Structure formats: C-alpha cells, structure tokens
Amino acid sequence: MTIQIGDRIPEVVLKYIDDGVQAVDTPTLFEDRKVVLFAVPGAFTPTCSERHLPGFVEHFAQFRERGVDVFCMAVNDPFVMQAWGESQHVPAGLRMLSDGNADLTRALGLEMDASGYGMGVRCKRFALYAEDGIVKQLFVEAPGEFRVSSAENMLAHLPG
Known part of the structure; x- marks a missing residue:
C-alpha cells in the first residue's frame, strides 16, 4: 500500500x-526535523x-x-549517487541517498517496474x-510526467 499523508516514514536503512x-x-x-525527500527513477537519466x-x-x-533539510533518493548504489551529485x-547539505535494494521504495509502496528499460525495480518520481x-505533503508523479514533485511545487506547499 502506498504511503499516505499522516503516515510515519517506514524504518529502513539507506x-x-x-x-x-x-x-x-x-x-x-x-525525527526531530523538517525534511523534503524527493526521489527519481534513476541517477543520470534525462529528466532527473x-x-x-x-x-x-x-x-x-x-x-x-525555511529550516527544511533536502534529501534526494534513487534506487542506485551510493557510488552512483555520489558521482551524480558531484x-x-x-551543495553540501543536500544529501544524496542510495536505496540500492529498493527497501524504502517498497516500504513506501512507490516502486515501479522499469525492466523494459533494463533498469529493474525503480522508484516512482515523487516528493x-x-x-x-510524519508525512505532511506527498506528490507522486504519473508515469512519464514531471510536475508535482518539482522543487518549486514543494516550496509552494511548505507550511508558513
């Protein structure tokens, strides 16, 4: 089941x-912080x-x-995420997180099958x-789209 507003982020190691x-x-x-987590189907892919x-x-x-930490996540290994970030x-502080085995992706219910592209299980694009x-806002993109998970949309929906 897909995570919903009001749900707690599942406990997973990244x-x-x-x-x-x-x-x-x-x-x-x-815990004890405000966070925007956005996820992409793959590092180094065109839209991402x-x-x-x-x-x-x-x-x-x-x-x-606005006191908000920002994390980027993909189902890629940590070395790929580091190279992509570089x-x-x-900037320092925008953490590039590897969900290499799609553990968090699956726990969130946001996995997709990209095997048709040779990419296996990946994460849907979301923020x-x-x-x-506790999830306060959630924006999941329709397949092939990039609108609601943008930085601009997230800034527009932050409280205060």
Whole structure:
C-alpha cells in the first residue's frame, strides 16, 4: 500500500558516501526535523538530470532558510549517487541517498517496474514533506510526467 499523508516514514536503512560508505536509518534522518525527500527513477537519466535534481540544487538555499533539510533518493548504489551529485554540483547539505535494494521504495509502496528499460525495480518520481517523520505533503508523479514533485511545487506547499 502506498504511503499516505499522516503516515510515519517506514524504518529502513539507506546508504550515502561521506568518507566512505555510510549507513543511516530513516528515524535518524527524519525525527526531530523538517525534511523534503524527493526521489527519481534513476541517477543520470534525462529528466532527473536536466530538471528534477537541478531544481532542488537551484532552490536549496530557500529550503534551508525555511529550516527544511533536502534529501534526494534513487534506487542506485551510493557510488552512483555520489558521482551524480558531484556532476550536478549538489551543495553540501543536500544529501544524496542510495536505496540500492529498493527497501524504502517498497516500504513506501512507490516502486515501479522499469525492466523494459533494463533498469529493474525503480522508484516512482515523487516528493514528500515530513515533520518529525510524519508525512505532511506527498506528490507522486504519473508515469512519464514531471510536475508535482518539482522543487518549486514543494516550496509552494511548505507550511508558513
């Protein structure tokens, strides 16, 4: 079942690179903070690299001014996420998270079958806003679309 507004972020371990591969659980990422988590079907893919991630890079300071942390997630390994972040000039603080085995993706109910493209199980394109681990806003894109999960839309829907 797909996660809904009012649900708690499921407890899963994700990976990222910071002086080697690091593991972090979702309670550590989400509790006692305001977070926008956006997910893409794949690092280095066209829409993700040309529009989705660049929007969050461009508007990162606006999220931080509002006390919101920003995390990007994909079903890619942590080395790919690091390389993609470097190639996109991701600012320090915008964490590039690897959901390499699609554990969080499946727990959220947001997986999709991209095997027709040779990509296996991937995450649907989405963005959510959570406070203290509880989902307050959720925007899931229709297949092939990029509208509601943009940085601009997320900024427009943040409280206050």
